[in-house]
Amino acid sequence: MKLRDTLQFSFKTITSYPTRSFLIILAMALGVAAVVILTALGDGARRYVVHEFSSIGTNLIIVLPGRAETAGNFPGATMGQTPRDLTLEDARWLGQLPQIRRYAPLNVGAAELAGASRLREVTVLGSTANFLPIRHMQLAQGSFLATGSEFSAQIVLGAKLAEEFFPDGNAVGQRVRLADRRFMVSGVLARQGETLGYNSDEIVIIPINHAQALFDTTSLFRILLEVRNRNDISSAKQAIRETLIQRHDGEDDTTVITQDAVLSTFDRILRALTLGVAGIAAISLAVAGVLVMNVMLVAVSQRTAEIGLLKAIGAPASDIRRLFLTEAAWLSLTGAIFGFILGHLGSLLIRLAYPQLPAWPPVWASLAGIVVALATGIIAGLLPAARAAQLDPVKALSGK
Amino acid sequence: MIQFSAITRIFHMGDQEIHALDHIDLEISSGEYVSIMGPSGSGKSTLLNIMGLLDKPDSGRYQLDGRDVTDLTETEQAQVRREKIGFVFQSFHLVPRLTAAENIELPLILTGISPAERKAQVEEALHAFDLSERAQHRPAELSGGQRQRVAIARATILRPTALLADEPTGNLDHRIGSEVMALLEDLHHAGTTLIVVTHDRELGSRAHRRIAMRDGQIVADEQ
Ligand SMILES: Nc1ncnc2c1ncn2[C@@H]1O[C@H](COP(=O)(O)OP(=O)(O)OP(=O)(O)O)[C@@H](O)[C@H]1O
Ligand SMILES: [Mg+2]
Numbered sequence: 001m002k003l004r005d006t007l008q009f010s011f012k013t014i015t016s017y018p019t020r021s022f023l024i025i026l027a028m029a030l031g032v033a034a035v036v037i038l039t040a041l042g043d044g045a046r047r048y049v050v051h052e053f054s055s056i057g058t059n060l061i062i063v064l065p066g067r068a069e070t071a072g073n074f075p076g077a078t079m080g081q082t083p084r085d086l087t088l089e090d091a092r093w094l095g096q097l098p099q100i101r102r103y104a105p106l107n108v109g110a111a112e113l114a115g116a117s118r119l120r121e122v123t124v125l126g127s128t129a130n131f132l133p134i135r136h137m138q139l140a141q142g143s144f145l146a147t148g149s150e151f152s153a154q155i156v157l158g159a160k161l162a163e164e165f166f167p168d169g170n171a172v173g174q175r176v177r178l179a180d181r182r183f184m185v186s187g188v189l190a191r192q193g194e195t196l197g198y199n200s201d202e203i204v205i206i207p208i209n210h211a212q213a214l215f216d217t218t219s220l221f222r223i224l225l226e227v228r229n230r231n232d233i234s235s236a237k238q239a240i241r242e243t244l245i246q247r248h249d250g251e252d253d254t255t256v257i258t259q260d261a262v263l264s265t266f267d268r269i270l271r272a273l274t275l276g277v278a279g280i281a282a283i284s285l286a287v288a289g290v291l292v293m294n295v296m297l298v299a300v301s302q303r304t305a306e307i308g309l310l311k312a313i314g315a316p317a318s319d320i321r322r323l324f325l326t327e328a329a330w331l332s333l334t335g336a337i338f339g340f341i342l343g344h345l346g347s348l349l350i351r352l353a354y355p356q357l358p359a360w361p362p363v364w365a366s367l368a369g370i371v372v373a374l375a376t377g378i379i380a381g382l383l384p385a386a387r388a389a390q391l392d393p394v395k396a397l398s399g400k
Numbered sequence: 401m402i403q404f405s406a407i408t409r410i411f412h413m414g415d416q417e418i419h420a421l422d423h424i425d426l427e428i429s430s431g432e433y434v435s436i437m438g439p440s441g442s443g444k445s446t447l448l449n450i451m452g453l454l455d456k457p458d459s460g461r462y463q464l465d466g467r468d469v470t471d472l473t474e475t476e477q478a479q480v481r482r483e484k485i486g487f488v489f490q491s492f493h494l495v496p497r498l499t500a501a502e503n504i505e506l507p508l509i510l511t512g513i514s515p516a517e518r519k520a521q522v523e524e525a526l527h528a529f530d531l532s533e534r535a536q537h538r539p540a541e542l543s544g545g546q547r548q549r550v551a552i553a554r555a556t557i558l559r560p561t562a563l564l565a566d567e568p569t570g571n572l573d574h575r576i577g578s579e580v581m582a583l584l585e586d587l588h589h590a591g592t593t594l595i596v597v598t599h600d601r602e603l604g605s606r607a608h609r610r611i612a613m614r615d616g617q618i619v620a621d622e623q
Contacts, residue, residue: 306495313481316474
């Protein structure tokens with residue numbers, strides 16, 4: 001029997017039993033759709049996180065005070081001794097490193113913002129002019145903290161705050177009070193919504209010196225550094241550590257984080273998660289496989305007489321086996337194709353419902369879904385096909 | 401062409417042994433018209449099944465066209481069935497979901513003949529068996545006589561040398577049964593070896609050679 005005829009014959013068989021075929025195809029389709037949609041969700045979450053990090057800037061190196069890991073080999077030196085603070089002076093030195101394009105020191109605190117007969121508590125960031133480009137932020141109006149005017153009392157408002165305090169849109173040039181200090185609004189940030197935890201629409205930014213005075217501190221919360229070239233990140237990181245150790249009397253008491261490292265960790269975790277989810281979804285394919293096997297076994301017993309007849313008119317066992325296997329393959333292939341379409345439609349719906357989640361099914365998942373469905377169907381068809389091929393034609397024809 | 405020597409077929413029913421065929425010696429030449437009669441359970445169907453290589457004897461040798469086919473593999477047997485044997489059954493055994501034309505086409509598909517060639521041959525067979533009008537009908541929409549004509553068309557489409565019919569008229573009334581027999585006899589006149597199992601004395605006596613069986617043995621063989 002020719003391959004083309006085998007394909008055609010078993011396809012016709014499938015269309016002759018519409019209900020039975022529909023159920024198997026549905027089960028297979030749901031299995032494949034589950035794989036596609038769940039991996040789309042997993043990968044969407046990964047893309048979301050990666051995107052969020054990139055929006056902060058991938059050339060970013062962050063220095064924070066204190067060691068993240070405990071240095072175990074020199075207990076006497078570290079015990080009881082609080083880590084040395086990061087200072088503006090440290091920041092200035094790091095800014096001189098050849099790999100660094102620009103830097104911004106950062107202090108964070110909370111204070112009451114008053115103005116236009118309103119009052120509310122806000123998150124206060126103290127930094128310098130470079131903060132804006134380093135954090136990839138944009139201004140909607142006015143100007144940011146001007147370079148060289150660290151001491152002038154300017155304030156930049158988050159978009160939402162500006163709207164709240166000055167609904168007429170005339171925030172720039174207005175006077176506000178932060179705690180007991182008077183500031184003049186120099187600019188308003190463009191709206192950007194939530195990024196990694198805090199809403200930058202509800203912050204204010206003031207010059208670092210004012211922030212340090214406001215919070216009565218000389219130490220920094222963070223130093224943000226932007227590397228000139230992405231390839232320089234590890235050498236920059238090394239240079240930063242060396243500089244800080246030198247400046248801190250040989251003490252390695254700061255932590256240097258690169259955005260890249262965090263990003264790739266998240267990337268790895270979320271990839272693993274997606275894979276795990278795909279595995280769970282694949283279980284539904286196995287269930288569909290069991291269904292295929294069951295239905296094919298029933299089909300063999302229903303079509304016993306037909307199998308006997310085919311043998312009587314000269315079909316060898318191999319032809320019979322191939323016919324049933326092909327039938328199983330058709331069912332699972334059709335199911336897989338429908339599942340593929342269903343999965344992509346589902347992912348589209350998710351993307352429409354949650355536009356910020358880029359729930360695109362990964363290509364590998366779609367392919368794997370189809371391949372696994374096909375393999376499951378064929379494996380599930382093996383036993384029924386073997387049973388059909390082994391039927392004794394005399395018994396099959398007499399209906400025994 | 402068919403040569404049985406000491407063919408024996410034993411079935412086991414519990415601890416009982418049934419000698420469905422008991423050392424049968426039989427020779428049938430090419431082009432013969434043979435009827436096989438005998439009471440129920442005498443082994444007629446078993447004899448036909450072994451002749452058609454659907455079943456294997458427990459002992460004895462079977463030569464078909466000078467070739468010993470007793471110990472062929474399953475695949476070789478299938479090939480011999482395809483090329484040399486045509487079966488006609490009492491209950492027609494048409495595939496219910498296929499049309500008359502598609503049922504007739506089945507052996508051609510199994511042999512791997514091209515679709516265009518198949519179409520021509522099926523047309524010809526439909527015409528020869530007066531089924532052209534019924535080509536696109538399914539078995540359920542056909543009368544008994546039409547169904548058996550489809551079955552015969554299918555059995556003969558590859559021009560087998562031997563046509564084995566097991567009570568081909570058993571499910572048909574007398575008149576239609578005679579017509580079907582006449583059709584088979586036409587095929588015999590065209591050169592096919594025809595072997596018919598029947599319960600009908602009158603139909604059986606139309607054969608040129610009449611074999612009677614009882615308890616797995618041939619009790620009469622008259623020309
Ligand atoms: N698969 C089987 N298992 C057990 N016994 C069988 C089997 N097939 C046939 N027999 C027995 O073998 C004997 C011969 O059976 P066979 O079908 O050849 O008879 P028959 O002459 O065709 O009868 P009928 O006229 O009723 O068709 C019977 O006794 C039958 O019961
Ligand atoms: Mg019988």
